[in-house]
Amino acid sequence: RLLHFALPNGEISLDYQPQLDRAGRIVGVEALARWNNATLGAVAPAQFIPVAEQTGMIVELGQHILETAVMTLREWHESGIELEQFSINISMRQFTHNDFEAQVRELVQRHLDARLRSRLVFEITESIVAEDINRVIEIMQRLKASLGIRFSMDDFGTGYSSLSYLTRLPLDELKIDRAFVCTLGRQEEGPAMVATILNMAEVLKLKIVAEGVETAQQHDFLMRHGCTVFQGFYFSAPLSKDRFVEFFRSRH
Numbered sequence: 691r692l693l694h695f696a697l698p699n700g701e702i703s704l705d706y707q708p709q710l711d712r713a714g715r716i717v718g719v720e721a722l723a724r725w726n727n728a729t730l731g732a733v734a735p736a737q738f739i740p741v742a743e744q745t746g747m748i749v750e751l752g753q754h755i756l757e758t759a760v761m762t763l764r765e766w767h768e769s770g771i772e773l774e775q776f777s778i779n780i781s782m783r784q785f786t787h788n789d790f791e792a793q794v795r796e797l798v799q800r801h802l803d804a805r806l807r808s809r810l811v812f813e814i815t816e817s818i819v820a821e822d823i824n825r826v827i828e829i830m831q832r833l834k835a836s837l838g839i840r841f842s843m844d845d846f847g848t849g850y851s852s853l854s855y856l857t858r859l860p861l862d863e864l865k866i867d868r869a870f871v872c873t874l875g876r877q878e879e880g881p882a883m884v885a886t887i888l889n890m891a892e893v894l895k896l897k898i899v900a901e902g903v904e905t906a907q908q909h910d911f912l913m914r915h916g917c918t919v920f921q922g923f924y925f926s927a928p929l930s931k932d933r934f935v936e937f938f939r940s941r942h
Contacts, residue, residue, distance in 0.1 A: 692727055693741055697754055701726055704758050705928035708937060709775070709899060709921045716938055717919060718775035720813070720901075721759040722928050723751070743783055752784035753793060760801050760810075762931060767806055771938050777811040777842060782818045791829060798837050808838035811863065815844050819855045830860050842899070846887065856894060864891045868902020871922070875907040888915045 696702050702725055709718035725733040742748040756778060763776045784790060798807055812833075818826055833839045842863035843856070856864075866887050873880025884900075891898040900912050903922030912920065929937055 692729060693725070693738055693745070693747060696725055696727065696738075697750065702751065702754060703930075704755065704762070705930055706762075706934040707921055707928040708926045708934065709777070709919050710925050711919055712913065712917075714941075716773070716941055718773050718777060718809075718811075719934065720777040720921060720928075721755065721762070721779070723755050723779075739781070743781055746783065748781045748783050749787050749790075752781055755779075756794070757797060760797055763806060763809065764801050766935070769935075771935065773809060775811045775840070776809050777813050779844065780812045780814055782815070785814060785818055785829065786822075786825070791832065794833060794839075795837065798839070804838065808840070810837075811840045811842050813842045813844040813865065816846070816855075819859070823855065823858065827859060834860055853890070856890075861894075861896055863897040863899060864894075866898065866900045866917075868922070871900050871902045871908055871912075872904070874911045875905070881911060884911070885915050888912075888917060892916065 702723060705722045705724055706719040707722060708716045709720065711717045723735055723739070725735075725738050727733060739748070742751050759776065759778045763773075766773065798810070802810075814826075830841055834841070840862040841860065842865055843859070843861055844865045845867045846864045864887065866884060870880060870884050870887070874884060875881075888898060897918055899919040899921055900908075900917050901921045903909055903912065903920045903924045905924060908922075909920060909924055926937060
């Protein structure tokens with residue numbers, strides 16, 4: 691029940707986790723929702739996002755996250771922080787909601803010029819694919835054609851998707867799930883799985899982001915196998931808006 695009052699009480703905020711390229715430059719961020727409640731303290735997204743999904747609150751919550759992220763992208767651009775990509779998680783219920791496309795179009799056209807619009811990356815999970823795939827493809831294609839928004843498949847390899855889905859969806863990027871990255875250097879089959887995903891991305895001409903990179907050993911393996919973008923505690927934890935600005939300026 692407390693989640694119902696999280697938005698009106700201003701308890702939802704965003705943190706931003708840096709994404710770095712092979713040369714160690716900050717090229718992007720992933721916006722991550724945070725809920726801080728007076729009674730419960732800091733509640734992990736893994737706990738409150740599924741509840742928001744089940745209750746339908748995710749539509750309103752997702753819209754708030756999207757608006758906050760878009761305003762941050764514009765603000766940073768105006769203060770000289772140039773990113774190549776700005777990733778925002780879009781839930782299944784939000785994506786397939788009737789008003790989603792119109793809300794995105796209105797928000798993006800009002801606040802971002804064409805150059806900034808093309809930096810937006812919507813991260814979708816494999817569960818979206820379990821919905822009406824043809825409808826999902828149509829929405830993706832319209833948002834790409836009219837606004838230049840790019841799409842990333844998050845948590846790849848942990849859910850439903852098959853190679854046929856990957857070739858049909860108009861994706862720009864694959865994210866290797868942290869569950870695979872954390873096996874590098876620890877399990878026999880982990881490296882083979884990660885190398886396979888990297889090869890597949892290359893064949894499909896998709897950018898690839900490895901998330902959950904926490905050690906030099908993981909980073910070295912990913913570098914050797916051609917990974918293009920890295921995200922994880924090895925570089926930085928998710929940061930508040932102001933701390934991200936400091937981190938960016940200290941690196942550039």
